[in-house]
Amino acid sequence: MITTDICVIGAGPVGLFSVFEAGLLKMRCHLVDVLPVIGGQLSEIYPKKPIYDIPGYPEIKAEDLVENLRQQIVPFKPTFSLGERVETLGKSEDGDFLLTTSDRMEIKAKVVVIAGGLGCFEPRKPELARLEYFEGKGVDYIVKDPEKFRSKKLVIAGGGDSALDWAIHLTEIAEQVTLVHRNESFRGAPDSTEKVFHLAKAGRLNLLLNSNLHALEGNGVLKSVDIINKQGVVNRVDADYMIPLFGLSPKLGPIGEWGLNIDKSAIEVNTFDYSTNVPGIYAIGDINTYPGKLKLILCGFHEAALMAQSAFKQVHPNQKLSFKYTTVNGVNAF
Amino acid sequence: MIIFDVVDSSGNVRTVEVPEGINLNLMEVLKASEYPILATCGGMALCATCQVEVAQGSENLPSPTDVELDMLDQLPRATTQSRLACQIKIHENLNGAIFNLASA
Secondary structure (H helix, E strand, O other): EEHHHHHOOOOOOHHOOOOHHHHOOOOEEEEEEEOOOOOOHHHHHOOEEOHHHOOEOOOOOHHHHHHHHHHHHHOOOOOEEOOOOOEEEEOOOOOOOEEEOOOOEEEEEEEEEEOOOOEEEEOOOOOOHHEEEEEEEEEEEOOHHHHHOOOOOOEEEEHHHHHHHHHHOOOOOOOOEEOOOOOOOOOOOHHHHHHHHHHHHOOOOOOOOOOEEEEEEOOOOOEEEEEEOOOOOEEEEOEEEEEOOEEEEEEEEHHOOOOOOOOOOOOOOOOOOEEOOOOOOOEEEHEEOOOOOOOHHHHHHHHHHHHHHHHHHHHHOOOOOOHHHHHHHHHOOO | OEEEEEEEEOOOEEEEOOOOOOOOOOHHHHHOOOOOOOOOOOOOOOOOOOOEEEOOOOHHHHOOOOOHHHHHHHOOOOOOEEEEEHOOEOOHHOOOOEEEEEOO
């Protein structure tokens, strides 16, 4: 169990900077991020892209901004749970928040700050009747352990790199692999595409192009998948497993189930201190919404500063807060 | 004025008028016109929540870039007429187009 003053969900630029603002007020932070690295979108999506609207930097590469933020918070010794998602949020007997992560890590904190950006990237699901029913009973969205599919019949759907790569790899392990793609060509890596066509020609891969998933059949567990081609002809393929690989899409995830007021996938906050409707929980950065909201890193930085002032009253209810400039007070490391 | 039609998820058709020279993309105009488009990623062609089908006038639009095609290629229900609204700049070439949100 980790005990801290503030648990920050999301280690993007705004989550990182909130550690600095909290640190100036002598509050400790633990950060949780579903990504295995800090920096959020800046690290995952556009590390090499220049950003032009960070005050004081006419131009800065996203990855350099993340590195600068990391250095800036070193004095305040933040701790991290990376590659983990916060799954549940509850209250402990003494009134603190109790969070658990996907790796069953427990975090006890007086304040929770959600700096979750776009949310969690989750697998994009095809629109199919009874899809949810078959989840865990034959429908898998990720390949964690290829051995699970040894000597099984698989249907893989999708046309991206991961669909191609898994189709190639799993032909070695599974009894039968069917790859379904709605186009007649692939945009993935040319050598993967070549391999897929080669395997299909050799009869080791059942390649169904210009086709879409149509229906799932089975009683209790998946038995077969109906696939429809552009001419409208339905083809039934035996399947122990179906693996739709349609990429990832940002979703709010478990945050949506914590009783927070949500508007169009964003958390409603009070602009006085960026608090949510649940006392002790704040939302800052791209994940919040309020009249006039701008999804800008610099706005998130401002929100972090105001959040920290308000969070101080939650963490130290009996102490008086006096505002001090860093030029006067410096940065006093923990 | 640039004038095009939008078909919402219930099949209702509405004409949208946008002044020329406005520096916006179609996703931003649809959001501003109160269509329930999430546009979670803010226009980086990452989330595909602004997917539209161009029912008419697709031949007048600039071809999708590799980034857009890569994203469209991943989507389970995309067709040859599918586009990401965030990648379509508001321009006179949108005049007379019909955008269908039903499949988005």
